[in-house]
Structures are given as C-alpha cells and as structure tokens.
Amino acid sequence: MSVDRTGTPLVEMKDICISFGGVHAVDHVSVDLWPGEVVGLLGHNGAGKSTLIKILSGAYRADQGEIRVNGEAAHIHNPRDARRYNIETIYQTLALADNLNASANLFLGRELVTATGLVDDARMEAETAKIMARLNPNFRKFRDPVSALSGGQRQSVAIARAVYFNARILIMDEPTAALGPHETQMVSELIEELKRQGIGIFLISHDIHDVMKLCDRASVMKNGQLVGTVDVAKVTDDDLLGMIILGKHPGQHAAA
Amino acid sequence: MAETTGAKAAPKQGFLKSLEIDTRLLGMIGAFIAVCLVFNLMTDGRFLTARNIFNLTIQTVSVAIMATGMVFVIVTRHIDLSVGSLLATCSAVMAMMQTRWLPDMLGLEIGHPLLPWVAILAGLLTGAAIGAFNGWLVGYLTIPAFIVTLGGLLVWRNVAWYMTSGQTIGPLDPTYVAFGGINGTLGPAASWIVGLGAVAAALIALFAARRAKAGHGQPVKPLWAEAVLAGLVAAAILGFVAVLNAYQIPSARLERIFEARGAVMPEGYTAGYGIPYSVLLLIFIAIVMTVVATRTRLGRYIFATGGNPDAAELSGINTRLLTVKIFAIMGALCALAGMVASARLANHSNDIGTLDELRVIAAAVIGGTALSGGIGTIHGAILGALIMQSLQSGMAMVGVDAPFQNIVVGAVLVLAVLIDILYRKRTGAR
Numbered sequence: 104m105s106v107d108r109t110g111t112p113l114v115e116m117k118d119i120c121i122s123f124g125g126v127h128a129v130d131h132v133s134v135d136l137w138p139g140e141v142v143g144l145l146g147h148n149g150a151g152k153s154t155l156i157k158i159l160s161g162a163y164r165a166d167q168g169e170i171r172v173n174g175e176a177a178h179i180h181n182p183r184d185a186r187r188y189n190i191e192t193i194y195q196t197l198a199l200a201d202n203l204n205a206s207a208n209l210f211l212g213r214e215l216v217t218a219t220g221l222v223d224d225a226r227m228e229a230e231t232a233k234i235m236a237r238l239n240p241n242f243r244k245f246r247d248p249v250s251a252l253s254g255g256q257r258q259s260v261a262i263a264r265a266v267y268f269n270a271r272i273l274i275m276d277e278p279t280a281a282l283g284p285h286e287t288q289m290v291s292e293l294i295e296e297l298k299r300q301g302i303g304i305f306l307i308s309h310d311i312h313d314v315m316k317l318c319d320r321a322s323v324m325k326n327g328q329l330v331g332t333v334d335v336a337k338v339t340d341d342d343l344l345g346m347i348i349l350g351k352h353p354g355q356h357a358a359a
Numbered sequence: 360m361a362e363t364t365g366a367k368a369a370p371k372q373g374f375l376k377s378l379e380i381d382t383r384l385l386g387m388i389g390a391f392i393a394v395c396l397v398f399n400l401m402t403d404g405r406f407l408t409a410r411n412i413f414n415l416t417i418q419t420v421s422v423a424i425m426a427t428g429m430v431f432v433i434v435t436r437h438i439d440l441s442v443g444s445l446l447a448t449c450s451a452v453m454a455m456m457q458t459r460w461l462p463d464m465l466g467l468e469i470g471h472p473l474l475p476w477v478a479i480l481a482g483l484l485t486g487a488a489i490g491a492f493n494g495w496l497v498g499y500l501t502i503p504a505f506i507v508t509l510g511g512l513l514v515w516r517n518v519a520w521y522m523t524s525g526q527t528i529g530p531l532d533p534t535y536v537a538f539g540g541i542n543g544t545l546g547p548a549a550s551w552i553v554g555l556g557a558v559a560a561a562l563i564a565l566f567a568a569r570r571a572k573a574g575h576g577q578p579v580k581p582l583w584a585e586a587v588l589a590g591l592v593a594a595a596i597l598g599f600v601a602v603l604n605a606y607q608i609p610s611a612r613l614e615r616i617f618e619a620r621g622a623v624m625p626e627g628y629t630a631g632y633g634i635p636y637s638v639l640l641l642i643f644i645a646i647v648m649t650v651v652a653t654r655t656r657l658g659r660y661i662f663a664t665g666g667n668p669d670a671a672e673l674s675g676i677n678t679r680l681l682t683v684k685i686f687a688i689m690g691a692l693c694a695l696a697g698m699v700a701s702a703r704l705a706n707h708s709n710d711i712g713t714l715d716e717l718r719v720i721a722a723a724v725i726g727g728t729a730l731s732g733g734i735g736t737i738h739g740a741i742l743g744a745l746i747m748q749s750l751q752s753g754m755a756m757v758g759v760d761a762p763f764q765n766i767v768v769g770a771v772l773v774l775a776v777l778i779d780i781l782y783r784k785r786t787g788a789r
Contacts, residue, residue, distance in 0.1 A: 162673055183675035198673045200666035202733035203659075211663055212674035214656050221654040229575040 106140040106319050111174035113138050113303040114190075114272055119158060119168035128154045129165075130327040136272065136303040141294060143318035143335070144307045145347055151327040152307050153195065156274050159305070160192040161185035172272070183212070191270035195277040195307075197261040201250035205242075206231035208249055209264045234263045238293065255286040262293065273297060276307045291317060311343050325350040380588070383727055383782060384739065391746050398753035406753055409605035413632060415745075415752055416603070417540030420637045421446075421700040422715060423744035426722040427648040428692035430740045431685045433723055434665040436732035437497060437504035439686070441511030442693050443715035445489055447519035449690075450697035453482035454528035454707030457535060475535035482694040489515065490690020491683050498682030512716065520709055529706025539702030543636040547604040550633035554600035557642075558593045565589055603638075604631040637699045641741070644695070649737045661685060666733035721768075722747055725775040747771075 114136040121129045129151045136142050144152040157163045159170065161182040170177045172188045179185050185192070199208050206227040214222045215230070228245055235242040239259040249257055258281060265273055275294075279287040294304060294317050308314050314321050315335055323330040323346040331352040333342070342353040398406040405411060425442050432439045456478035461467045467474055489511075496507045530536075537543025545553060565585060572579050579585075608616075608630050617624040652658040664671040664678050672678050696715075701707045726743030728735030750771060754764045 160673075161675075181675065182673050186675060192673070194673060196669070198667070198670035200663040200670050200733070202666035203663055207659060207663070208670075211659070211671070212676055214659060216656070221650070222656060222659055224654075225571040225575045225577065228577060 106137050108137050108140075110138075112136060112171075113140075113173065114159065114305075115169075115171040115174075116155070116159060117169045117171070119155060119165050119170075121154060121158060121163060121166050127327045129158070131168075132324065132327075132329045134305075134322045134329070134332065136305060138271075138301045138303055139298050140320070141298060141304045141306055141318045142332075143314035143321040144305060144324065145309075145311070145314060145321055145343060146324035146330075147347065150324040152324050153276055155324070156192070156276060156305060156307060159185065159272075160190060160274055186213075186268070189269065189271035190274065191265035191268060191272070192274040193261050193265050193276060193278055195280065197257055199249045199257060199261060202248050204248055205235070205245055205252075205260045205263075208260055209234070209267060211264075213268065230267070231263070234267050235259065238263050238266070239289070254281040255283065258282060258286065258290075262290070266293075266297070270302060273302055273304045274307075275304060277309065278306070279308075279310070279313065311340055311347075314343070315340060323347055383779075384736075384742075386778075386782070387725075387727070387739065387742050387746070391742060391749065394746060394749050394753065398749070398757065401757050402753075406756060409602050409607075411752075411756075412602050413541075413606040413635075415748055416638055417635050417703065418752065419741075419745050419748040420540065420635075420641045421696040421703070421712075422718045422722055422748070423641055423741045424644055424692050424696040424699065425689075425715065425719040426726065426740035426744045427644055427737050428689040429719050429723040430648075430652070430726075430728050430735040430737055431661050432504070432689055433720070433728045433730060434661055434732060434735045435682065435685055436665055436668070436730075437682070437685070438720065438730075439493070439504065439508045439689055440716045440720075441493065441508040441515055442689065442696075442719050443712040443717075444512050444515035444519070445486060445690060445693040446697040446700065446712035446715055447709075448489065448515040448522075448697075449482040449486045449694035450701040450707050450711050451519040451522045451528070452485045453478040453535070453694075453698060454531060454701060455522055456481050457532050458528055470532070472534070475532040478532070478535065479694075479698055482698060483691050486690035486692070486694030486697070487687045488690070490693070491687035493690070494683035494686030497686065498679035508716075516713075519711075523707065523709065525709050527706050527708045531701065531705055531707070535698070536702045536705050538636055538640065538698055539705065540635045540637045540699070541632070542702075542705070544603075544632040544634060545636070545639070546633045547631045548633075550600050550604055550631075553634060553639070554597050557596050561592045561596070562589055565592075600634065603635075604633050606632045608632055637703070640695065640699065644692070645737055645741055652737055657681075657684065662733060718744070718747060721772045725772060727779060729779075 112135045115133075116135070117133045119129055119132050120127065132151070132155055134142065134144075134155070144156065146152050154163065158165045159179065161179045161184050164180060170179060172190075177188055179188065179190075182192075200211065203211070206224070209231050210227050215227050217223045231245060239256065242256060242259060244252055244256065249260055252260070258278070262278070265275075279290050282290065294306070297304060306314070306318060318335050320332055321335050321338075321343060322332040323343065325347065330346045330350050333346070333353065338353060345351045345353065395407060425446070429439060429442065457474045458469070461474055461477060462469055467477075493504075493507050493511060496502050497504045533542075544550075565588065569579050569585060610624075610629070613628065613630060614624050652661070660671060660676045660678075660681055663674070664676065664681060668678060697712065700711055704711070722744035723735065723740045724730065724743070725746055726736065726739030726741070728740060747768065750768055751764060754767060759767070
C-alpha cells in the first residue's frame with residue numbers, strides 16, 4: 104500500500120499564512136498530497152488544521168503562500184473555484200441545509216436541470232438513490248428534510264455529495280466524530296476504496312488511532328505552525344502524541 | 360435488515376396520507392372556511408354573497424402580491440419593513456408619470472394609449488431598483504435588514520410625499536384603473552374559458568408530475584388519490600369562477616357602458632363581472648413565484664440559504680448577490696401591488712399602503728413562513744392574506760368597533776404562530 108511519489112503531487116500548499124485580527128491562525132505552513140494518498144492533519148483544537156484546509160476548499164483566502172494543483176498554480180478564491188479543481192470537502196459541521204432533502208443537499212449549487220432550465224428533482228433523486236445504494240444501502244429517507252435524519256445518515260449525505268462529483272482531492276474534516284462504530288467502519292472502507300481509485304485525501308482528525316490506521320503520512324500542527332510531516336509507518340503513537348502535545352519533532356523519522 | 364420484511368402487502372395508508380396533501384395547508388383552509396362560516400352566520404348570510412366574495416378577493420390582491428415576495432425575504436432570515444412605503448413611492452411614480460411628467464415632458468397627451476404602460480414600467484423599475492439597493496445594503500454592506508428597511512419605511516414614505524407634494528394624484532388613466540379590480544373584469548364568457556384552461560393546466564401538471572416520478576421508478580400515489588385531488592382542484596377553480604360570474608354588474612352601470620358605446624341597453628339585460636384583471640395578475644404572480652420557489656435554482660438557493668447560510672456559502676452559492684435579487688423581486692412586487700392599490704382607488708393618495716408592511720408580514724407568517732428561516736410557501740402566504748382580509752372585512756360587516764378589529768387581528772397573528780409552533784413540535788417536522 105505504498106504511495107508512488109515520483110510524479111507531480113496532486114496538491115502542494117506552500118508557505119501558507121493567514122491571520123485573523125493579529126492572530127496567526129496558519130503560520131508559514133507547507134503540506135502536500137499525492138494521488139492515492141491519505142494525509143492526516145493532526146493537532147489540538149485551534150492548532151489551525153481546519154483553517155488550513157478551508158483555504159484549500161475556498162472558504163478562506165490565504166494572506167500569503169501558493170497552492171498548486173497537479174503542479175500548476177491554482178487560484179482558489181471561493182468554494183466554486185475549489186470545485187472547479189475537483190476539490191471536494193466534507194465539513195465537520197457537514198454543511199447541510201436542514202430544511203432540504205438529501206438530493207437537494209447533494210446537488211446544492213450544482214443542480215441537474217431539465218431542458219427548460221428548471222431543477223430536475225426526479226432525476227436528482229434517482230441519482231441520489233444510486234450513490235446512496237453504494238454508500239449506505241439502508242438509506243430510505245429520500246423525501247424527508249435532512250433534519251429528520253440520524254447523525255450517520257446525515258454524514259452519508261455529506262460524503263455522497265463529495266464523492267458523487269468525481270473528486271480528485273477530498274478533504275474530510277473529522278468525518279467520524281459523530282458516528283457509531285459500524286458507521287465509522289463504513290467510512291474507513293470508503294477511504295480505502297477512494298485511495299485505490301487514486302484520489303488524494305486530507306483527513307483531519309483528533310483520533311491518533313484513526314490516523315495510524317488510515318493515513319500514509321501525518322502532518323502535525325501546533326499553534327498555527329507545522330511541527331512536521333512524518334511517514335505513519337515509521338512512527339509510533341507516542342511519537343505522534345509528542346508532536347501534538349509538545350511540538351517535538353522525532354528527528355530521526357523525518358520524512359521528505 | 361429492512362429488505363427481509365419489505366415487499367409484503369402494501370402498507371395501509373390513511374386517506375389524507377394517500378392524497379399527499381400538506382396537513383398544515385389543510386388546517387389553514389379549515390380555519391379560513393370556519394372564519395367565513397362564522398361571519399356568514401353573524402351577518403345573516405351577507406358574508407358569503409357573490410358580491411362580498413368578489414370584494415374580498417380584490418381587497419386581498421395588493422397585500423397578497425407583496426406577501427409572495429415577503430416569503431422569499433423571510434425564508435432567507437431577513438425582513439422587509441419598507442414594503443408599504445415602497446408601494447407608496449412606486450404608486451407615486453406611476454401616478455405622477457401618467458398625469459404630469461409624461462404629458463408635460465414628453466408631450467404624451469392624457470389618454471395616449473402608451474401612458475399607462477410607460478408609467479407601469481417606470482414603477483416596476485423604481486421598485487426593483489430600490490429593492491436591489493436595499494438588498495445591496497443588506498447583502499454586501501451587511502447592515503441588518505431590519506435596520507435597512509426600518510430606515511426605508513421612513514425614507515420611501517416621504518419620498519412619495521415629496522414627489523406628489525402630499526396631494527392626491529388623479530384621475531388615473533382608464534386602462535391603468537382596469538387593474539384595480541371592479542373596473543376591469545373579464546366578463547363571464549372569458550372567465551369560464553380561463554377557468555377551464557386553468558383546470559386543464561392543473562390536470563396536465565398533475566399528470567406530468569406523476570409520469571416524471573414513475574419514469575425514475577419512484578413511488579406514486581394510488582390512481583384514485585390522483586383522481587380525488589384532480590376533482591378537488593377542478594371544483595375549486597370552477598366554483599371560484601362561478602361565484603365571480605354570479606356577481607351582477609348594477610344595471611345603472613351597464614346602461615352607462617352601453618351609452619359610452621353609443622348603444623341602448625336591451626330591456627332586462629344583465630351581465631356578471633367575472634374574474635378581475637387584478638386577480639388574474641395575482642394568480643399569474645403566484646404561479647411564477649411558486650415555480651421560482653420550487654423548480655428553479657434561484658428558489659433552491661433561497662431555501663438553502665434560509666436553512667443554513669454557511670452551508671449555502673460553502674456550496675458555492677453567492678449569498679450576497681442572492682440577497683440583492685430577493686429584495687429586488689420584493690421591490691418589483693411592491694410596484695405591482697402599488698399599481699393594483701392605486702388603480703382600485705382610481706387615484707394615488709398620500710397615505711396609500713400605510714401599515715401594509717405589517718399586513719404583509721402577518722400574511723406571510725400566518726401562511727406558515729417561519730421567521731427562523733428556510734420554511735414557507737407562496738400559496739400559504741396568499742391564503743394568509745385572504746384570512747387576514749376576511750377577518751378584517753368580516754368584523755367590519757358585523758359592526759365590531761375599529762379598535763377591537765385591530766386587537767383581534769393582532770391576537771390572531773400571535774395565536775397563529777403559537778399554533779404553528781405547537782403543530783411543528785407535535786409532528787416533529789422541521
């Protein structure tokens with residue numbers, strides 16, 4: 104399951120800085136991602152991982168730094184731009200409109216329309232049924248607003264939205280935080296499958312065990328700065344914990 | 360898990376559930392019918408006469424037109440307190456255009472066939488522009504809509520005053536006045552044609568929706584349920600037309616019409632009014648707004664933004680521009696409502712539309728639009744306007760003192776929202 108890192112990286116974020124009212128939320132951070140790779144982003148609350156990733160997904164604009172997608176400079180000013188680069192995001196909050204049903208959420212901002220330009224609800228529902236059959240075969244509540252769904256069902260709608268549109272780069276912000284063991288397993292299997300398809304995944308997580316199990320590399324952040332990026336196979340849980348808590352880089356394990 | 364038990368006998372469904380009619384809408388219709396019946400009893404049958412229903416209908420149009428726009432505003436968690444004043448400004452522009460500015464500046468004589476249309480166009484542009492400006496203040500400069508439109512309430516009321524120097528402007532162009540209600544109706548024959556056309560359109564729409572669902576292998580309601588629904592819709596449309604046709608034009612007025620044509624009215628000639636143009640306009644607006652709300656991207660984005668503004672933003676929706684569009688639509692609808700209101704009175708008066716903002720908001724809220732955002736229907740808002748107007752004119756007919764009328768209307772507004780909250784809690788819906 105080793106990742107081929109000989110070509111061009113899928114994403115390079117170089118020297119990214121962003122500050123809010125004088126606080127350096129992200130301070131000269133560089134990370135990269137290769138096809139078929141899962142890179143974990145670790146750190147305490149407020150370490151800057153979500154902020155970093157929101158720059159890539161277009162929710163924030165960096166004050167400084169460069170983003171490259173497939174080796175070419177990418178200009179991402181808003182979420183629409185990110186989608187154009189096939190960057191899809193599953194937000195921690197899921198970012199679902201609770202009053203709308205699953206298919207309306209899945210296609211939000213990218214509705215299928217009929218020849219007359221009206222939204223084609225029937226076709227969107229059918230497409231939603233197709234993708235859900237793959238992700239969550241027990242899902243039935245296509246007509247209900249997503250507020251009526253369980254945590255796991257809502258999560259699968261959010262995941263379906265990211266997967267349906269052929270993402271090349273997937274950002275998952277705490278995808279298993281609200282899930283039970285069975286659903287967490289489901290997400291793990293999905294990540295493995297997406298990896299095989301050559302999709303690159305940034306996985307933000309609090310859970311070191313998740314990261315050790317699912318990720319190829321881990322980038323650890325503390326106080327807005329990058330502590331380091333390590334090859335998960337070459338470090339122990341304790342090494343990662345040390346990076347997160349103490350900001351101490353296990354020098355001998357440093358990866359490229 | 361579920362699969363093993365499924366595919367046995369089809370689950371039994373209740374009558375209403377098979378029809379797939381919103382129980383909330385049903386409750387509102389029930390309340391409306393109850394209001395009508397009670398007033399009818401108290402007035403010894405004067406409330407449900409063709410004449411009163413006709414009047415009730417044309418009195419509702421102006422507020423109902425604005426209420427459809429207010430649904431979009433409230434669904435996106437905003438509010439518009441300036442609609443009454445905006446109506447006055449638009450009405451003033453249209454009145455001044457056709458009586459002073461166009462005749463004086465462009466030399467179009469009073470009575471020129473272009474006058475009313477240019478005036479209406481100017482009014483629409485004024486309304487849309489002011490609305491868009493409000494939306495820009497709210498969306499791009501992030502001033503709360505409450506403040507922007509509270510300011511607008513004062514500003515536009517007095518802009519209208521300034522433009523007209525506080526005078527009543529009239530008489531207005533006869534073609535323009537035809538949009539007011541009683542002075543412009545289709546007549547019985549054309550009304551029947553429109554009614555039958557509406558029935559046909561409704562049946563086609565029902566059929567097309569069913570076929571689209573079935574085409575994607577989705578469950579459809581039983582055929583008998585479709586038939587019952589179609590029957591109810593057809594009966595409602597044709598019944599409404601029949602009532603409006605039943606209201607007879609007074610013979611003195613008919614005589615004048617014949618005189619104007621240079622003819623003599625035959626002995627015993629009678630004619631009904633039929634559907635007023637203003638009601639046709641409202642129906643047209645209701646259909647367009649419903650299609651926008653449920654079948655267009657714009658509508659989808661409006662509801663998504665109301666449900667979760669952050670999610671809408673992250674989905675790539677330009678919520679700022681959306682706000683501008685919503686307020687621009689509201690402004691244009693204020694202009695149309697102003698046209699109907701001033702045409703009904705046959706002149707523009709300085710106090711036109713006063714307190715309409717409250718009636719419009721009340722109509723939308725009684726009609727099920729949630730101030731917390733994300734929920735609301737166009738037909739609900741129109742029904743809300745109708746209920747409000749029925750209460751008001753019903754109480755006037757019964758002879759309730761004016762202060763009590765307003766007290767009742769205010770109490771009903773609060774009560775309606777309370778019932779709505781209880782209903783949503785019980786059904787667990789949204």
